[in-house]
Amino acid sequence: MDNKQLKERIKTNTLSDSPLVLIYEDVPFICKQYINQIAKNKNLEKINIDKLSDIPNNDELFDTKDSFLYVYQTDKFDEDIPEDVTNLIVICKQATSKNPQIEQVKINKLLNWQIEDYVKARVPGLTEPQIKWLCEVSKYNIYRLEKECDKLSIFSKDLQQILFNQMNSENVYCDLNSLTIFNFITAIVNKDYRIMNEVLENIRWIDIEATGVVTLLLKQFKTLIDVVFSATWNNTLSCSEKQFYYFKHNMLGLYTKDQLVEIYEFLTSLDYKLKSGYIANDILIDYILINVLKF
Amino acid sequence: MIGQRKLLSKINSFTIDTFPRSSLLIAEKGMGKHTLVKYINDHIIKLPLHDITEIISSEVIDQIYRNPNPGIYLINLSEMTEKEQNIMLKFIEEPLNNSFIILLAESQHMVLETIINRCTVFEFENYTKDELKTFIYNKDDAELLLTVVRSPGKLLTTNTKNIKDIIDICEKIVSKIGQANYANTLSITRKINFKDSFDKFDFEIFMEALNYTLFTTYLKTDDKIVLSMYNLTRDQRKQLIDKRINKEIFFNNYLTKLWKVARGI
Numbered sequence: 001m002d003n004k005q006l007k008e009r010i011k012t013n014t015l016s017d018s019p020l021v022l023i024y025e026d027v028p029f030i031c032k033q034y035i036n037q038i039a040k041n042k043n044l045e046k047i048n049i050d051k052l053s054d055i056p057n058n059d060e061l062f063d064t065k066d067s068f069l070y071v072y073q074t075d076k077f078d079e080d081i082p083e084d085v086t087n088l089i090v091i092c093k094q095a096t097s098k099n100p101q102i103e104q105v106k107i108n109k110l111l112n113w114q115i116e117d118y119v120k121a122r123v124p125g126l127t128e129p130q131i132k133w134l135c136e137v138s139k140y141n142i143y144r145l146e147k148e149c150d151k152l153s154i155f156s157k158d159l160q161q162i163l164f165n166q167m168n169s170e171n172v173y174c175d176l177n178s179l180t181i182f183n184f185i186t187a188i189v190n191k192d193y194r195i196m197n198e199v200l201e202n203i204r205w206i207d208i209e210a211t212g213v214v215t216l217l218l219k220q221f222k223t224l225i226d227v228v229f230s231a232t233w234n235n236t237l238s239c240s241e242k243q244f245y246y247f248k249h250n251m252l253g254l255y256t257k258d259q260l261v262e263i264y265e266f267l268t269s270l271d272y273k274l275k276s277g278y279i280a281n282d283i284l285i286d287y288i289l290i291n292v293l294k295f
Numbered sequence: 296m297i298g299q300r301k302l303l304s305k306i307n308s309f310t311i312d313t314f315p316r317s318s319l320l321i322a323e324k325g326m327g328k329h330t331l332v333k334y335i336n337d338h339i340i341k342l343p344l345h346d347i348t349e350i351i352s353s354e355v356i357d358q359i360y361r362n363p364n365p366g367i368y369l370i371n372l373s374e375m376t377e378k379e380q381n382i383m384l385k386f387i388e389e390p391l392n393n394s395f396i397i398l399l400a401e402s403q404h405m406v407l408e409t410i411i412n413r414c415t416v417f418e419f420e421n422y423t424k425d426e427l428k429t430f431i432y433n434k435d436d437a438e439l440l441l442t443v444v445r446s447p448g449k450l451l452t453t454n455t456k457n458i459k460d461i462i463d464i465c466e467k468i469v470s471k472i473g474q475a476n477y478a479n480t481l482s483i484t485r486k487i488n489f490k491d492s493f494d495k496f497d498f499e500i501f502m503e504a505l506n507y508t509l510f511t512t513y514l515k516t517d518d519k520i521v522l523s524m525y526n527l528t529r530d531q532r533k534q535l536i537d538k539r540i541n542k543e544i545f546f547n548n549y550l551t552k553l554w555k556v557a558r559g560i
Contacts, residue, residue, distance in 0.1 A: 218544065222481070229478035236482060261477055261551060268548030275539040277377070 006105045010034060013041040019081050019088040019102050021095050025109040028073065029142045031091045034107075035071055044069035044087060052079055055088065115140050122149035125160025134164075139178055148173075171205065181208045185216045188292060189224070191254065196289070203285075210284035211274070217288065218267050224251060225260050259295040266291050296327065296334050297447070298426040302417060306335060314339055315415035316390040319398045319406065322419035324373075324499075325448020328399045331417075332369060340395055342366045351379060356386045365393035372400040372410075374538045380407045387413045402536050421445065443503040458504070461496050465508040469521065473557040480554045481547060489543045498542055502532055523556045 001009075009015040015038060022031040039046045047068045049055065055070050070088045077092035081099050095104055110118075112135065119131050126134070138144040151167075152160045167173065179199050184206075187195035199206060219238075224247060226237040233244040255263070270288070273279045279287060296303065309315075314335070320328045336344055343366040347355060351370060359368070372380060387410060390396055398414060400406045424441050430450040431437045440458050444450055464486065472480060488495035509525035512518070531549045534540065 225481065226478050229476050236485075237478075257477070261555070264481075265548060265551040265555075268544050268551065271541045271544045272534060272537075272548070276534075276537065 001103050001105050003105060003108055006034065010037050010041065015041075017042075017086040019085055019090065019099075021077060021090045021092065021099075021102055021104040022107055023092055023095050023104060024107045025093075027110075027142060028091050029146070030107050030110065031089075035069070035089055035091075038089070039069045042069065042087075046071060048073070052081065052085075052088075055082075055085055110140075110142060112140050115142055115145065118142070119145055119149060123152045123160050123164075125152070125155075125157040126164055127161070130161075130164060134173070137173055141178075179206050181206070181212055181216065184208060185213065185220060188217065188289070189220050189254075190251075191293065208285070210281055210288075213285060213288060214267060214270050217292070218264075221260065221264050221267060223247065224255065225264060228252065228255070228257055228260055255295060263292055263295060296330055297429055298422045299327070299331070299420060301420060302331070303334070305417070306331075306339070309339055311340055314395065316394075317387045317396045317398070317414045319400060319411065319414040319416045320419070321400050321403055321406075321416060323401055323446055325446035325450075325452070326419045326422075327447060328419075331419075332367070332397055332399075335397070336367055340367055342393070342395070344369060346371075348374075351375075351382065353382055356382065359386075360391070363391040363394065365391075367395045367397055370396065370398050372398055372406055373536075376539075377407065380410055384409055384413070405536060422447065443507050444500060449500065457496065458500070461501055461504045462508065464496075465501070465505045466512075468505065468553075469508050469512050469524070472554055473520070473559075475554070477551075477554055480550050483550060484543060484546055487543075487546060489546075498546070499535070502528070502535065506532060520557060520559065524553055527552055527556055 006015075022028075022034065024031050035046065038044075045068050048071050050072075052072060068087060070085075071091065072088065073091040075092060076094045076096075077090050078096040081088065081090075081102055116131055116135050119135060120126070120128075123131070134148060135145060138148065152163060155163055179195075179202060183195055184199045186192070187199065199208070223239040223243065226239055227244055227247040230237060230244075233239075233241045237244060239247070267288075270279070270284070274281065274284065320331060322328050332344070336342065343364070345364075345366050346369045347359075348369070348371040368386075370383065384407075387396055387398075398406075398410070403411065403416075422445065427441055427445065427447065427450060428434075428437055430447045431440060433456065436456075436458050439462065440450070443458070443461075464483075468483065486496055487498050487501055489498055506525070506528045509521060509528055513521045513525055528549075531545075531552070534545065535542070
């Protein structure tokens, strides 16, 4: 059975009671949506189990087995499913063919347009650009979007638009951004202008302290200096052997030796400049960017 | 108190009635500022001593005015910002009855002009070698040690046993830094004690020793690059008076500059 057939059978409520294995690629979000719908269609109560042996036998007293849909989630599924088990759905990332008689369905990774469609269906009051913005700011994280949709979907279509604008103006969505100071530092060192722009646009909502930027940049550039000026790794260097060879293969060529010396001299001069009042803390990030990126 | 004869004779000329209400003692770290304050209190003022450096603020000063207690208020200016120094202006100008304010500083440059104008300034003299020798336990390295350390406090509180090793490494730096790899140059930082690694070289003694080595090397060689390295070191040491700076970062910056000068960049 493929994804399409499964969807069709759920829609028409023609899915058998036999166990089913759903294999997801990225996140199990869709699997759980399907399971909710199956439980609803079959009028079963959903029960999450930690191991297959938690499913009761048929001959147990007060046999209530037929009224439950058992859901077993694991990363890699390679267990035997007993023959008499029914109404069991296994969610996993990988499955071996130990149970050839059991149907396995591969659930494709959610594409961005599918996620946007999902949001549109849940919150029809939002415009296309608003949906796209919300998805982008949530990095297309379906769980985050689900939570935002839950908040807005309790209101009518007309009110959804008003509430969205109101919440946005109050910066409710600012914490959806997953950028951190480490993304910023990596972007500066790698000269990744796209990420740098993104961080600078949202800097008010990201926990970035100028002095923290200086400390981390000093560490990063010191490692880079050790790598560039040393032929092989040794234990006196400021980085691990793994880091050394990672930098050696990925970072060489970004800066010349002279540029690294100039950048490190500039970065080590900042502490004195800051503490002696030569430069103000509130312009420090801009000052760093201009002086590091000029190379 | 050993040495400081002129200063002590000036101080001894005061009585509790003539001793200045606000005074400023200027001397490098370890020269004996606190010892002198104790001497002044024991011999002249004889009042309770309150060190309010750590707690100084407008509120604390108001509180002192509201509940005045006779005594000596001691304030160390070395770690204070300009803003914090400004807070004290009124306190210095209008001292309380039966109270004295003694300010301590390592350099006149670090004190606001307005504070200097409101105080009687007492400056320390340099100690003679014979005076300093009385603070050295291991007399074998005394001569070498006294070429780089000139304050009793430093001789008493820091690890000066490894002075020969310090001089050795300074000589190596002066002669080899021009050919050294930049990463290796920065690795010198690992040999220095910036906080609590007392088995490593004391940072201030190391800088003094390097300055001394550069000076003597220039006298021997007349090398212009060594002269530039010496001038750089002398200028950089002035920044070290500011206690707020991060010494490790400062040292890396200094090594970078020294490496560039040594290579003629």
